[in-house]
Amino acid sequence: MIDFFKDSLAGQVDDQQALAVGVALQKDLLLLTGGPGTGKTRTIVTMLAAHLSLPGVRRTMDALAAALLDYAPIGIESLIGERGKDQKSLSDLPVEAVADYAVEDADITLQMATKLATKLDETGQARLFYEEECPLIPVLVDMEFEGIRMDVDSLSSLSSYIQEQIGGARGRVFELAGEEFDIDSPRQVGHMLFEKLQLDPNARRTAKTGQYQTTEQVLQRLAARHEIVERILYYRTCTKLQSVYLDQLPNTRFEKTGRVHTQYEQAVIATGRLQSHNPNLQTIPIRTELGRRIREAFVPRDQNHLILAADYSQVELRIAAELSNDESLIETFRRGEDVHATTAMKVYGVDADGVTAEMRRKAKVVNFGIIYGISAFGLADRLNIPRAEGADLIDGYLNSYPGIREYMDRTIAFAHEHGFVETMTGRRRYLRNINSANGTTRRSEERNAINSPIQGSGADLIKLAMIRISRELHERGMMTKMLLQVHDELVFDLHRDEEREAPEMIEQAMQTALPFKVPIVVETGIGENWLEAH
């Protein structure tokens, strides 16, 4: 959003000013926006409309004009020259020279808007556009504008500690290797582990360049054979944290506010999710003890606030239950049972007391795999079990939840017939390779067909919740601010006076944003930082 306005204003403003202009423009734009049949002016935000109805076309005026109007607008190069250091700026030219170009821009945009509005109606995505995507714009602008406060001191003390850890791990790796090499180079790591130390005569190679694979998954399996492996893994964990989250992240803090203002893209991801960048706050570590500590640096804006995190519990599995209407899976959620343990009971044919931790772990992997349209091989690979056992697990799963098998068959058949699939709100994903003669390509597209309605409905659910939460916060004159969205989680600056009201309202909005027969569970947490709020 910021980039868009900064570009439009030809570098004449800084980020803060661009943000302010963006807020003002977007809000005016939306005042003009009415739903279908309301009789109000329908302002079409062409980029968003194009993302929904022409997702395969690049969202530039030239590409869209070619696709929608079969027309090639005046090229900007004819005015300011080719890209490069000699390229002029529009502001260098007399107004007369720019007039035709500028007028045509407005004309073409209006013509495209009219066509796009028709397309949205035709594809059944008008409500999605007017009632979900458009109202979300000012909500995202507000979140970008607010930002989240970052405590750089806590990051720098963590950085010193990790720097020591890196030195220690590095020394131990060289000691065990008997020589120095570049641990940052996957090729040299592969050479050390598989040529010099001969840790696995059947080591896998990468598809493109034939190097030895040294991914975490590969290394985990070798960890028991040689101490060097776990040291390399630890070295990688530490260098990753250092380079991405300790060296770079503090620089993204906006000095005037002391906060980090991520940018959200609404029209990029095919399934309908948001994308976060500059910095990406949707990939802040949580899975490892050391990594989690990064989250301690995300703190409330001042002493009157706390961090509130609200996240959907197993939302994609619940959506799979809803879409498939599988009685057994729905019943599991209605009873409030542990879905992974229940799945283990079913696929292993044991009672509740018979479920071991290992069974539950495997059942959990199967539950996730099903959402992605997994194959027996893929499951076997991930669980490090024989392929036949993987096949048995999937068979057992689909027999326990027959509705899921029907959902998969029905969805793939629909995709083959129509060339797209859709979410609960009618958001479409077009699958141009669904009828490919290449089996690998086709099967990959069939997995997309299975996964997209699930992932995309999750995106719709939280987007609609965000719109309602934002409206409630404003209407009630509350001081709590929504700050971040991480796919199934929302993060807030919670005002201390609203410690009861806000979480209750937010939970309610998240649970009821779309109608479900399956219970939707939201977990909230409050703390002095993002880690504590979990």
Next chain:
DNA sequence: GTATTCTGG
């Protein structure tokens, strides 16, 4: 610029 790897949901 592409490949590999790691971070998240």
Next chain:
DNA sequence: TTCTACCAGAATACG
């Protein structure tokens, strides 16, 4: 027989 789980951003190595 082959190739394998969905959606991403970003840092680093290497040619």
